[in-house]
Amino acid sequence: MSEYASHDKNGVSVGVVEKKFFTFAEPPNEMVLESGARLGPITIAYETLGELNADKSNAILILHALSGDSHVAGYYNEGDEKPGWWDIMVGPGKGIDTNKYFVICSNILGSCMGTTGPSSIYPKTCKPYGFDFPMVTIGDMVAAQKELIDHLGINKILSVIGGSIGGMQVLEWFVKYPEMIASAIPLASSARHSALAIAFNEVARQSIMADPNWNNGDYYSGSKPDLGLAVARMIGHITYLSDEAMRQKFGRRLQDKKDFSFNFDADFQVESYLRYQGTKFVDRFDANSFLFITKAADYFDLGSSKGSRLAIESRENVDTKFLVVSFTSDWLYPTYQSKGLVKAMKKNSFDVSFCEIEADWGHDAFLLPNNRLSSLIKGFLDRIYYERAN
Amino acid sequence: MNAPINDMRFDLQVIASWIKPGSIVLDLGCGEGDLLSFLQENRQVTGTGIEKSEAKVAQCIERGLSVLQGDINEEVSDYREDTFDYVILSQTLQQVYAPSVLIQSLLRVGKKVIVSFPNFGHWTIRLQLLFHGDAPITKELPFQWYNTPNIRVLTLKDFRNFAQENRFTILKEVAINTHHHESKGNIINFLPNLRATYGIILLGKGE
Numbered sequence: 001m002s003e004y005a006s007h008d009k010n011g012v013s014v015g016v017v018e019k020k021f022f023t024f025a026e027p028p029n030e031m032v033l034e035s036g037a038r039l040g041p042i043t044i045a046y047e048t049l050g051e052l053n054a055d056k057s058n059a060i061l062i063l064h065a066l067s068g069d070s071h072v073a074g075y076y077n078e079g080d081e082k083p084g085w086w087d088i089m090v091g092p093g094k095g096i097d098t099n100k101y102f103v104i105c106s107n108i109l110g111s112c113m114g115t116t117g118p119s120s121i122y123p124k125t126c127k128p129y130g131f132d133f134p135m136v137t138i139g140d141m142v143a144a145q146k147e148l149i150d151h152l153g154i155n156k157i158l159s160v161i162g163g164s165i166g167g168m169q170v171l172e173w174f175v176k177y178p179e180m181i182a183s184a185i186p187l188a189s190s191a192r193h194s195a196l197a198i199a200f201n202e203v204a205r206q207s208i209m210a211d212p213n214w215n216n217g218d219y220y221s222g223s224k225p226d227l228g229l230a231v232a233r234m235i236g237h238i239t240y241l242s243d244e245a246m247r248q249k250f251g252r253r254l255q256d257k258k259d260f261s262f263n264f265d266a267d268f269q270v271e272s273y274l275r276y277q278g279t280k281f282v283d284r285f286d287a288n289s290f291l292f293i294t295k296a297a298d299y300f301d302l303g304s305s306k307g308s309r310l311a312i313e314s315r316e317n318v319d320t321k322f323l324v325v326s327f328t329s330d331w332l333y334p335t336y337q338s339k340g341l342v343k344a345m346k347k348n349s350f351d352v353s354f355c356e357i358e359a360d361w362g363h364d365a366f367l368l369p370n371n372r373l374s375s376l377i378k379g380f381l382d383r384i385y386y387e388r389a390n
Numbered sequence: 391m392n393a394p395i396n397d398m399r400f401d402l403q404v405i406a407s408w409i410k411p412g413s414i415v416l417d418l419g420c421g422e423g424d425l426l427s428f429l430q431e432n433r434q435v436t437g438t439g440i441e442k443s444e445a446k447v448a449q450c451i452e453r454g455l456s457v458l459q460g461d462i463n464e465e466v467s468d469y470r471e472d473t474f475d476y477v478i479l480s481q482t483l484q485q486v487y488a489p490s491v492l493i494q495s496l497l498r499v500g501k502k503v504i505v506s507f508p509n510f511g512h513w514t515i516r517l518q519l520l521f522h523g524d525a526p527i528t529k530e531l532p533f534q535w536y537n538t539p540n541i542r543v544l545t546l547k548d549f550r551n552f553a554q555e556n557r558f559t560i561l562k563e564v565a566i567n568t569h570h571h572e573s574k575g576n577i578i579n580f581l582p583n584l585r586a587t588y589g590i591i592l593l594g595k596g597e
Contacts, residue, residue, distance in 0.1 A: 323451065342458060346468040351438075354458045355447045372448055379452030386454070 003277060004367045005082045013083060014049045014091045014098045019114060021045055024147050027123070029078065031143065037134035044148050045070045045107035045114025049090065050098035052154075057388060059154045060096060060381070061145065062086065062105040063162030063169040066236070066293055067285055069113035070262040072105035073098075083102040088369045095374035101158065108169070109144045110136045110292040114268070118288035119220065130288060131217030138165070138300040142172040149180070155178055158388065159381055163187035163366040164333060165297045171341070175309045178318040183384040185323045185377060187366045188330050190337035191302035191344070197332055200239050204232035208287045217288050229287040230278030237277050242329035242362030246270060253343040276332065291354040309330070322352040323380045325373065393478045398424050400546075400568045400575030401506045405478060405545075408504060408562070409433055413475035415417060416440070419482040420464040423450035430455070438474075440465045451563060463492055463538070469499040477503050481588075483507040484540040490556045493593065503593040504593040509565070511545030528586050546582055546589040553593070562592035 004361040007013075023043045025031040039229030045071045052059060062072050073090035077082055089095045090103055108132070118133035125132070149157065150177035160181050162170045167189020174184050193201070200354070211228030213219050241249070254260075265295055266272040304308050326338035335356050345352040357372050359365035365374065398406070402425045409415060411413040411433045420439030423446075429435035439457035441447045441552050450457035458465055462482070477500030479492075484507055486492050494501045508530035525535045533540065544552075546565060553560050566583030566589075568575035578586040 145476075299486075323454070339460070343468045346458075346465075347470065347474060349470065351456050352458065353447075353451050354454045354460070355451060356459055357446060358444060374450050376448055379454060383454030 002180075003362070005085050005087055005281070007083065008087060008091070009213045012091055012093060013087065014074040016078065017047050017049060017071070017084070019045055019047055019070060019074065019076070021114065022148050022151050024151070027124055031140070031147075033134055033140045034137045034326075035135050039116070039134055039136070042116045042147075043110065043114070043120070044106050044109075044116075046104060046148055047071060047084075048072060049103040049105075050101055050150075052102040052152075056062070056154050057156065057158065057384070058101045058153075059149075059157050060101045060103050061149065061157050061160045061173075062096070062103060063145070063160060063166035063173075064108065065104065065162070065164035065166045066290075067233075067281070067296070068107075068166070069111070070105050070107045070115075071113075072103065086367065088095050089374060089377070095377040096161070097378070100385070101381070104149070105381060106145055106148055106151065107143045108293065110289060110296065112286035112289040113358075115144075117286065118292055119286040128220040130220065133288065133292065135295065136292060137296050138168050138172045139176065141296070142169055142176055145187075146177060146180075156182055158186060158384055159183040161185040161187070161377070162189070164189060164363065165293070167333075168297060168300045170312075171302055172300070174320055179318055181320050182388055183321045183323070183380070185325070185327045185380065186338075186341065187373075188327055188333045188338075188363055189324075189341070190333045191308070192300060193298050194337070197239075200235055200332075201298055205294060207231040207235070208291060210369070211287075214287060214368065217291075219287075224282070225287045226282040227291060229282045229285065230275075232287075232290055233281040234274040234278045237274055238279050239332045240362055240364040242331060242360065244329055244360045245362050245364075246358065249273075300343070302341075308348075310341075310344050310350075311348050320350070321384060322350055323356045323376065324352060325366070325376065326354075326356045327359040327361070327363070328356060328390045329360050330365060332363040333387045394473055397573055398428055400566060401480060401590055402428070403573075403575075404564055404590050405480060405504050405506065406433065406567060410434060411435070414473070416456070416466075416469075416474045416477045417477045418466070418477065418496075420446075420450065420455075420457060423453060423455045423457060425478070425480070426450070426455050426457075429454060463495075466492070466495050466499055471498055472501055474500040474566050476500060478504045480504070480506040481508065482588060484542050484544065487541070489542070490552070493556070493558060497558070497593065499597055501595070502580050504541055505549075505589065505593065506588055506590040507544060507549070508540075509546050509583065509586050509589050510543040511547060512587055513584050516584075528587075544559075549589060549591060553591070557592045559596060560591055561594045564590045566590065 020049040021342045025040035025042045030038035072083040073087040074082040110117045112119045118129045122129040160170045162174045167186035170186040208228035211225035213223045214225035250270040253269045326335040342354045417439045426437040441536040447459040477496045488498045515526040566588030
């Protein structure tokens with residue numbers, strides 16, 4: 001997702017941030033996962049921006065998607081080439097205003113950007129977990145985030161915000177800890193993956209697992225399944241764009257040539273783009289993490305045999321307010337899925353707002369500069385902040 | 391966020407005066423959210439709006455209102471019975487495809503329903519048709535026949551007959567005449583079907 005991150009046009013930035021670590025679930029007190037397996041110790045990489053106020057009422061938790069990390073905004077060093085992945089949204093005076101709010105973003109469980117995942121060292125073997133890493137769910141990711149929030153001493157989060165798989169975590173936060181969140185903003189998200197979304201994930205996973213270097217997940221001491229992971233990423237990129245976006249961005253234009261090569265080089269710009277994105281991705285991402293996180297997202301389902309897990313009537317002290325946003329050209333998490341969420345929230349008499357933003361850029365629209373999205377989030381947060389202060 | 395009552399469209403001022411403080415309100419076709427904002431500030435109302443236009447929905451959310459983007463016919467059906475104390479349908483009835491189905495559905499999700507609409511029985515409209523012979527165009531219904539969103543035209547009298555046929559109980563009815571700036575107006579008691587530019591009706595369930 002970070003291919004969109006670029007320096008703020010107006011030079012507005014939260015500045016230098018630092019990646020921090022929090023470790024918990026030390027044996028014998030491992031975390032019990034939804035699958036019943038035990039995992040520990042668990043380290044969470046996280047970053048905080050802005051200042052936590054005296055009554056700890058201005059905390060906002062941002063939840064990243066598949067390939068994101070804790071580096072949501074700002075720079076690690078003054079000379080960094082790129083800021084964090086959502087720098088356009090998070091910073092002084094921006095949609096999520098760091099002058100006003102204390103922003104927390106942590107790397108998800110199972111990832112490879114500092115939080116415990118399949119590439120972390122398994123204490124039992126002193127080698128990377130690989131496929132000894134237990135299957136983690138969206139619920140487990142959220143349970144780990146809750147440990148971090150407890151550690152920071154925050155009882156009630158002003159808002160949990162996330163897009164795509166980050167949006168699933170937002171919804172899971174509400175299901176698990178509704179009394180802890182004053183508001184929730186799932187962007188371009190869904191109560192469950194469609195067969196189409198699972199299908200794309202499965203093709204991507206198969207691409208990794210078919211790479212001979214994958215070696216049943218045990219590749220950390222040798223060559224990595226770079227080809228498989230690159231193709232997996234290429235598939236992902238197709239689903240994040242849209243027909244319109246690809247038409248505008250590439251059309252049938254050729255890459256650095258006037259005519260076809262009549263071989264299998266990257267003739268078309270779109271081929272070249274996908275190859276570049278794929279190759280770039282393998283430098284920063286772990287193939288096993290890709291497998292685990294996509295599977296967790298496919299397993300996620302807000303529905304159950306007893307109905308929507310959103311139904312929480314019996315619980316007291318719950319007054320979570322929702323802002324649901326979808327994008328017109330998003331065919332991976334289409335608007336009808338966000339509307340399905342809204343429908344379930346209305347049935348349960350939740351306070352919910354919904355807006356479908358006209359955007360050509362497909363699923364990735366939530367990561368791109370969008371004044372409408374910024375002002376929606378800003379206005380909604382202002383209201384929640386104001387309501388809680390009064 | 392504060393909206394003084396006399397800045398609002400006059401029919402909305404009348405509607406606002408009918409809403410009991412602390413009520414739960416659904417405003418259909420809420421536009422930029424003037425009424426909801428006023429009710430929230432001045433009547434301690436918990437309000438939700440439904441609006442078709444993305445730009446207007448965004449404006450509402452930005453000013454701190456709970457608003458859903460969508461079609462009113464579809465959106466209303468999701469709510470449970472009696473979710474709202476009042477459901478407001480202001481100046482939208484003339485654009486609705488199936489008015490009786492919609493109002494029935496509003497009376498399901500709301501305990502009371504407030505409907506306001508431009509009165510096609512106003513004397514200026516009658517005279518336009520009589521003397522000019524072309525489809526009337528007024529401040530309240532300012533469109534040509536070929537570009538109007540208003541697929542139905544009705545008079546106060548029509549609505550009363552419609553309510554009777556469909557067994558909707560009219561609890562209150564006010565006819566108003568608005569002035570140029572729309573925020574000023576007065577209530578018409580004498581010959582309302584001839585003299586009022588808008589009708590505002592409070593509907594309830596049962597007898």
